[in-house]
Amino acid sequence: MxxxxxxVIVLGLGGMGSAALAHLAARGQRVLGLEQxxxxxxxxxxxxGSRIIRQAYFEHPDYVPLLLRAYELWADLERRTGRTLLVKxxxxxxxxxxxxxxxxxxxxxxxxxxxxxxxxxxxxRRRFPMMxxxxxxMALYEPDAGVLFPEECIVAHLEAAVAAGVEARFxxxxxxxxxxxxxxxxxxxxxxxxxxxxxxxxxGAWLGAIARDLGLPLRVERNVMHWFEPSVPESEFGAGRxxxxxxxxxxxxxxxxxxxxxxxxxxxxAFHHSGEAALPDELNRQVSQTEVAEIRxxxxxxxxxxxxxxxxxxxCMYTNTPDEHFVIGPHPEHPQVVLAGGFSGxxxxxxxxxxxxxxxxxxxxxxxxxxxLFDPSRFAK
Numbered sequence: 001m002x003x004x005x006x007x008v009i010v011l012g013l014g015g016m017g018s019a020a021l022a023h024l025a026a027r028g029q030r031v032l033g034l035e036q037x038x039x040x041x042x043x044x045x046x047x048x049g050s051r052i053i054r055q056a057y058f059e060h061p062d063y064v065p066l067l068l069r070a071y072e073l074w075a076d077l078e079r080r081t082g083r084t085l086l087v088k089x090x091x092x093x094x095x096x097x098x099x100x101x102x103x104x105x106x107x108x109x110x111x112x113x114x115x116x117x118x119x120x121x122x123x124x125r126r127r128f129p130m131m132x133x134x135x136x137x138m139a140l141y142e143p144d145a146g147v148l149f150p151e152e153c154i155v156a157h158l159e160a161a162v163a164a165g166v167e168a169r170f171x172x173x174x175x176x177x178x179x180x181x182x183x184x185x186x187x188x189x190x191x192x193x194x195x196x197x198x199x200x201x202x203x204g205a206w207l208g209a210i211a212r213d214l215g216l217p218l219r220v221e222r223n224v225m226h227w228f229e230p231s232v233p234e235s236e237f238g239a240g241r242x243x244x245x246x247x248x249x250x251x252x253x254x255x256x257x258x259x260x261x262x263x264x265x266x267x268x269x270a271f272h273h274s275g276e277a278a279l280p281d282e283l284n285r286q287v288s289q290t291e292v293a294e295i296r297x298x299x300x301x302x303x304x305x306x307x308x309x310x311x312x313x314x315x316c317m318y319t320n321t322p323d324e325h326f327v328i329g330p331h332p333e334h335p336q337v338v339l340a341g342g343f344s345g346x347x348x349x350x351x352x353x354x355x356x357x358x359x360x361x362x363x364x365x366x367x368x369x370x371x372x373l374f375d376p377s378r379f380a381k
Contacts (some may be wrong), residue, residue, distance in 0.1 A: 006032045006196040008362050009187055011174050011210065013039070015046035015150060015348050016340050017202035018157035019355025020362075022077075024200075025164035027363055032194060033166060034187070036173035036206075039158060040151045044204045044280075045317050046348065047150060048225045049264050052244045052256060053349040054091045054145035055114050058104025059324065062373050064112040066353050069369070073352035074148070081156040084149070089239040089259050091145025094124065095248030096136055102248070105140045117141045128243070130236060130305050137249070145244055147258055150348055157355070174203075174210065179334050198362045199337045205280035205317045207327070207341035216327060217379055218342055221318040222278040224287050226295050227266040231308035234260040237267050246272070247302055255298050257306070267306045269299050272345060278317060287313035318345035321379075328354065328374040330361060338362050339376050 010021045013035035021033045037043050053070070057063040074086045093105040109116040119141055121133040133139070162168060169191070177187045177199060185199040203210045208218040230237055239259040247255045257269035271294075278284070292310055299307040319342055321327060327342035338361045340354055347354070353369065360367035 003192060003194055006030050006194065008032075008198045008200060009034065009185065009194060009196040010200045010202060011177075011187070012202040012204055012206070013154075013158065013168060013170070014044050014202065014204055015154060015351040016204075016343075016354050016358075017200070018154045018161070019351045020200050020202055020340065020358040021161040021166055021168065022157040022164075023355045023359035024362065025161040025166040027359060029363065031161070031166045032196065033161070033168040034172045034174055034189060035168070035170045038170050040154050042314070045319065045343070046154060046204075048268075048314060048316055049149065049151065050258050050261060050268055051148045051150050051348040052091065052145065052246070052258070053086060053148045054093070054142055054244070055112075056093060056105040056109040056116055056140055056142045058093065058101050058108065059346060060373065061108040061111045062370055064108050064114070066350055066369060069356070070350055070353040071144070073356060074153075077153070077156050077160065077352065081159055083152050083156045085153050085156060086146060086148050087239050088144055088146035090243040091142045092119075092124070092128070092139045092243045092245040093142065094133065094137060094139035094245060096250050097138055099248040101246050101254065102138060102140060105142075109140060109142070115143055130242070130303055132302055132304065134249070141243070147239065147244060147261065148349060153351060177210070179336070183336060185334075185336060197336065200340065200358055200362050201337065202340045202358070204341065205319045207319060207339070211331070211339060214332070214376065216342065216376070217322050219320045220278045220280055221274060221320055221345070222276045222283060222315055223270065223274050223318050223345065224291055224313055224315050225268060225270045226292065226313045227264070227268050227311040228296075228299065228307055229266040229309040229311055230260065230306050232305045234266070237306060252298065255302060257299075257303070266311045269295060269306070271295065271298070273318065280317060283315060283317060285315045287315060320344045326374040327376050328357065328371055329376045330365075332377045332380065335365070
């Protein structure tokens with residue numbers, strides 16, 4: 001027997017789910033949020049202390065309008081909660097001349113009129129003397145890029161949602177869901193059954209299992225973040241003088257990293273994509289010395305002073321689609337169910353605007369935000 005009936009149930013309260021919960025709450029919806037772990041946990045994809053946010057988006061120019069709105073929403077959430085969620089450090093999108101990172105970023109910046117500068121290898125050395133670009137490398141510098149603090153963002157969204165009267169349950173694992181004859185949904189959890197008019201699924205690496213009926217071609221990938229203590233004063237890499245960066249070199253994996261942030265344990269660096277398939281409930285969280293040595297070599301070739309003393313590493317997960325674009329939209333067979341997932345290792349910066357778009361879809365059935373790129377039905381055979 002189902003207990004209290006809700007307007008909307010949000011499944012998963014990580015970065016995306018917590019944002020959806022807050023936006024639905026702001027619209028006066030009776031909402032229940034369900035999360036299998038504790039608040040702000042380390043078991044999924046929304047942890048690690050920092051995420052890059054940028055606007056000159058090499059992945060596709062159609063992301064830029066969403067990013068501009070995301071910045072507005074992050075600023076609004078900061079004002080409402082009094083928390084620091086975003087720090088602008090500037091961003092360097094670097095690589096060889098024909099690289100996707102450089103050329104795609106330039107295409108997005110020009111198409112959308114974004115402030116930017118193009119820097120040669122010599123320019124990079126003058127502006128950021130700690131960097132070691134190769135002679136054939138260049139970069140786009142974006143002044144509005146910076147760092148998001150994912151755990152703080154989740155807490156802020158949860159606080160805003162609960163303050164508006166939303167119910168959030170943690171340690172409540174969803175075991176299945178089904179449409180009802182009345183056009184709603186019933187959700188089975190380890191704590192019993194609940195029902196609602198609509199369901200929002202923000203299950204991260206567990207999306208494929210929760211929406212198994214769709215056969216989405218999702219691939220969960222293990223990725224590892226590392227922190228090093230620089231061999232020079234950490235202030236040399238402070239956010240006031242050092243940018244976030246992505247670096248694409250010939251024949252090498254894309255490297256990305258951050259300024260040294262107070263209380264974050266040094267300079268964070270990682271490869272974008274490891275290639276190692278994973279199961280979300282069986283993720284290998286042990287980081288090998290080989291993995292540390294690989295990232296150190298890459299860091300020494302780009303920022304030798306940053307590759308001082310290894311401090312720690314942590315594993316997380318990407319949930320990849322074949323085209324690396326997101327999955328956002330109504331379930332193709334059950335329009336009362338909205339999906340948001342497949343963020344392919346570049347989604348966190350969008351949490352604020354995805355939460356807004358998902359709330360639109362769950363309450364009005366449409367959104368003003370451009371979602372065509374993310375249609376779940378694009379994978380239908």
